[in-house]
Amino acid sequence: MLSLLKRYRRPLIVGALLLYPLVAFLLSGRKGRDPNPIDRAVIAVTSPVQQALTASIEGAVSAVRHYLDLRGVRQENDALRLENLQLRASVQALGESRTENERLRKLLGYAEAAAGPEIPARVVGVNPVAKLLSVRISGGEKDGVFRGMSVVTPDGIVGQVIRATGSYSDVALVTDPQSRVAVRVQRSRARGTAAGAGNGPLKLENMLRTEDVDNGDLIITSGTDGIYPPGLVVGRVTNLEKKEHGMFQGADIVPAVDTSKLEEVLVVGSPYSAMAQGSAAEGASK
Structure with missing residues (x-):
């Protein structure tokens, strides 16, 4: 038992410090008393940790949101790129068809003007x-x-x-x-x-x-x-x-x-x- 306490001493201390303000807040809410020096000391110690945890969580949430947004933008860019390639292929096919029509029209005009078969x-x-x-x-x-x-x-x-x-x-x-x-x-x-x-x-x-x-x-x-x-x-x-x-x-x-x-x-x-x-x-x- 003592070995487990020694091994997890730091996590237990941090957890107790984090839980203490919550318990104190709940108790003070019922009794309506002002925080004592111990409360103030614990809050002073735990507030930076809470602030760091809150900032880390908000940063993680923001990073996930940015990732999802970037993924959506990337998928949209891929779809637009594919559509652009399809449009370019269609334009190229139309240009080739127009060129072929011009050649055939020129050939037909020559054949109609020629004397023999x-x-x-x-x-x-x-x-x-x-x-x-x-x-x-x-x-x-x-x-x-x-x-x-x-x-x-x-x-x-x-x-x-x-x-x-x-x-x-x-x-x-x-x-x-x-x-x-x-x-x-x-x-x-x-x-x-x-x-x-x-x-x-x-x-x-x-x-x-x-x-x-x-x-x-x-x-x-x-x-x-x-x-x-x-x-x-x-x-x-x-x-x-x-x-x-x-x-x-x-x-x-x-x-x-x-x-x-x-x-x-x-x-x-x-x-x-x-x-x-x-x-x-x-x-x-x-």
Whole structure:
């Protein structure tokens, strides 16, 4: 028993000092007497402890309230942040839809103004092999697309159909090293050839040194190769090199169409494709 009293001596003393003012207050309330010196001494000792306990309790309550308020604000901020992300995604989707509508409207306007049949198609794949620069489009023989037809956009030429199946076709781009397009200078009507050179500008070949060509001249298709209709935009002349000797002069042609960003195209007819379609129809009838 004595060991327990020694161990808990301080808590018992503090508890007695804290309880004494309460008991004294209750007793004084009944008798109505003034506090004696012992009461005053106990109150003087215990008041700071009570004040410290009260301040600690009030501080703890205030901290809990602040924590709950901050938690509510944090949850509200998280909800607002999520709503902001959703709104930004919606705005981005609307902007992409508007851009696509503008492209399709431009494509439709070009198709309506064109003289021959125009078959719209969407780019669905890109050939990963650098040996052949080509894309795959969502239009095939069942849509009237055949090997040899030319592929264009309202901005200019894209390439030539090299393979057609029932629902899809492969298009060799004008930038492919094997591509050759008969062209002319729109201003001077001088004729030449636009040759693919891989990713980058085309090469102007077979342009006689005596022909009138300048940097910035617009190059268009001449229509003499039987692939592209005449008058389609190919690009503009840059890095013109007029040689002092030889028959030809050289230059680069910056393509009018960025083939790395193709999304929608038009397939147009050509004499070769018409013959191919006629041959296929004859073979089917036999």
